[in-house]
Amino acid sequence: MEPSGGAKPSKAEAIKVASQYLKTFLAEEVHDGQTHFSENAAVVLKFHGSYQQDDRDHRTQFKREGKEKGFQFMVRTRVVGGKITAQQYLAVDKLAMTVGNNTIRITTRQEFQLHGVAKQDLTSTIRAVNESLLSTLATCGDVERNVLCCPAPIHDSVHEAMQADADRWASHCAPRASSYWDIWFDGEKIENPLFPTAGPILVPTPGDDPTEPIYGKAFLPRKFKTAFAFPNDNCTDVQANDLGCVAIVENGTLVGYNILAGGGMGTTPSAQKTFPFLGVPICYVDRADVIKIGEAIIKVFRDYGNRSDRKRARLKYIIHDWGVPAFRAKVEEYFGQPLADPKDAPITDVDDHLGWNEQGDGKLFLGLPVENGRIKDEGSLRLASGLRALFSKYQVAGRLTCQQSLMLIDLDPAWRADIEATLQEYGIATVEQISTVRRWSMACPALPTCGLAVTESERALPTIMDQLEVELAKLGLENDRFTVRMTGCPNGCARPYNSDIGLVGRSASKNPDGTPGPGTYTIFLAGRTLGDRLNIEFKDYVPFDRVVPELAVVFARYKAERLAEETFGDFCLRIGVEELAGEPSPA
Known part of the structure; x- marks a missing residue:
């Protein structure tokens, strides 16, 4: 087992290092008046939460007419655990209608995506997202992505503890260099609860440490994904993530987590060296150590991941190539103390959290199916208009699920009939009105x-x-x-x-x-x-x-x-x- 670096680093690695903590290339092109970024700048842009794309429906036509591609940008928002306020939903909805393509997409990682954004609108879009107290930082790129957590707004100590742990881990792993603020906000920092500095662990906010102590100047070899789940409700698909934290509950208290590592779905059929992989059990840690074990695993990935072949640059290939015992031993070295064996807590069920449900505090939440996560008005289904009306009227919070659906939470039971009438008015189907296979x-x-x-x-x-x-x-x-x-x-x-x-x-x-x-x-x-x-x-x-x-x-x-x-x-x-x-x- 040798740290990466023997083979020649890939082009992406060279771009990351040359970007000087994600600033060079991108900063020079944000306001250059062009419709798109250069290849180098587009690589750096991903870390800031946006992908450069083009309208492939018209690519052939534009080429035939001698025109450039129909460049556009996808902007992704960081929504840890899928938690949103009414004001945040309405802010994203407004962006979709003004700079996007009139639709919002809920991703399989509890985030929002805006599609069809023009380059000239990127700065104002990213600023507006942050002013709503969301962020686009680290939703793409070779870093910890949006952290998943069971979105059910159940008012008990177990759900609340796990959501708090997911928030702490997401904040701890956020990039800390100042480039995000320098490029999009002229150096101004917007105070954002996504990056808290209070709680059991004090964590720096983005911009506080230009040396990126977790990631280093080359960041990670590839993306890194984390999910928190319960054994009896794997609604976050925990084994499909690089880091999986399965809650261990004893006598009604969340005492710690079984830690899984190495999940990842991506593969290339023509390359047998690539394959999907499910996270494997590594150890058990007490709740107080979940940040420490997560950082140990991410640093092993940082130091030993493949930086010459991006097709094999995911954590799963380290585990596959080394074997679980060797990987565990290396994590233990970085962790600094012996690791306990995982507890017996197999996955037993999945809840998609759709329909009307009790929260445990006298209020209700309503999970609404959103086919393939696309919120739009089309024909008799006016989902975008209906959700806009509901969030505007009731001003309640919401949650996004890993199955691309949406919840309205903190609902007074007295509102139920009126909400159901609104859904019917806008042609929005409830879970009882769709087939099981579509659900x-x-x-x-x-x-x-x-x-x-x-x-x-x-x-x-x-x-x-x-x-x-x-x-x-x-x-x-x-x-x-x-x-x-x-x-x-x-x-x-x-x-x-x-x-x-x-x-x-x-x-x-x-x-x-x-x-x-x-x-x-x-x-x-x-x-x-x-x-x-x-x-x-x-x-x-x-x-x-x-x-x-x-x-x-x-x-x-x-x-x-x-x-x-x-x-x-x-x-x-x-x-x-x-x-x-x-x-x-x-x-």
């Missing part, structure tokens, strides 16, 4: 904004759901719970590799007019809703219009041959995906 589905944005997408995802999954609803109803399986997750490329942003059914974009196609078509997909089966098992490739290069017919054959066998209480994913594993793939599908 447990999600997709990444993919085309037309994501530069990595090879196929459709967000715009294609609703059609898949329409077709699946018909097939499942024919078989009497419409109430069975299983996850369907779709992505437009193998990077796996919607976590398709540990779902019951994963649909991953494989190859592109074109419509007759030259615009991108729906493409082909790899179908994966035999994961499960708990998120604690990887699925297995079922069929590859399946055309979009063949996806549901292929699945229908498997569902028919499931109906005929399943054991009592057997889930769909467990059935596929028991029968064998290879055997299921041999079944003839309808022509």
Whole structure:
């Protein structure tokens, strides 16, 4: 085991170091009057919370007409644990309507994304986000990303303690150099509760330490993701994260965490050296040590991660290559004292927190399904207008979920009838009004904004759901719970590799007019809703219009041959995906 540095660092590593703590390249181009950034500046921009993209629906047309690409920017907000106020929601909504594309997207990491922002509007957008006491800092780039936590606003000591720990860890790992403030705020710092300086651990705020004591001048080899979860409610998909903290509760008190490490979904099918991986148990720590163990793991990643090949630069490859015992020993070295073995606390359930629920303080919260996380007005569904009306009228807080849905919290029970009437007025479906298969589905944005997408995802999954609803109803399986997750490329942003059914974009196609078509997909089966098992490739290069017919054959066998209480994913594993793939599908 040798620290990284033997092989020549990748181009991205050189850019990070040359950026002088994320300032050089970007600072020179923010106000240069151009529609886009150079390649170097675009790399640095990610750390500040934005991706440079272009309108791929019109890319061919613009090229044919001799025009430059339709450059635009995605701006992502940091929302630790998905907690938002009414004022913050309305501020993001206003930005979507004024500088975005009239939609908001809830991500699978409890954040907001704005799409379609012009370069000339980046500075005002980032300032407005911060003035609402949110942030874009470290939502992208080779740093700790948005920290996930169970969003249920349950008023008990256990939920409140875990949310506090997630807040402390997110603040502790925020980049500390001043470039964010220097570039977007002319050096002014906005006091932000996302970076508290009070509590059990005093943490510096961004701008307090130009040397980045956690990250160093090259930051991390790749992104790093953290999630907190309960064993009986894995609503954050904890094993899909680099660092997973599973709460250990004894006699009604959160005493500590089982620590998992190495989860990650991204893969490249043409490169066998890459693969999805689920976090493995490393140790147990008392609650007081959760920051210390997290920092030890992130520093091992910093010092030993692959900085020459970004395809293999995630923490999972260190653990895979070294083995768990060697990795644990190195973490123990950085931790500075012996590590305790994990406690017996397996994942047993997942709650999507939809519908009406009691908070434990006499008030209610309402979880609303948001298909694929996209908040917009379209036809009779006026979700954007309806949520704007509800947050404006009631001025209550909200929460974002890792399943791309949204909660209204702290609701007086006396408001219930009026809220339900408002939902009906704006055509907003409650969880009781959507199918089970649609409830447990999600997709990444993919085309037309994501530069990595090879196929459709967000715009294609609703059609898949329409077709699946018909097939499942024919078989009497419409109430069975299983996850369907779709992505437009193998990077796996919607976590398709540990779902019951994963649909991953494989190859592109074109419509007759030259615009991108729906493409082909790899179908994966035999994961499960708990998120604690990887699925297995079922069929590859399946055309979009063949996806549901292929699945229908498997569902028919499931109906005929399943054991009592057997889930769909467990059935596929028991029968064998290879055997299921041999079944003839309808022509």
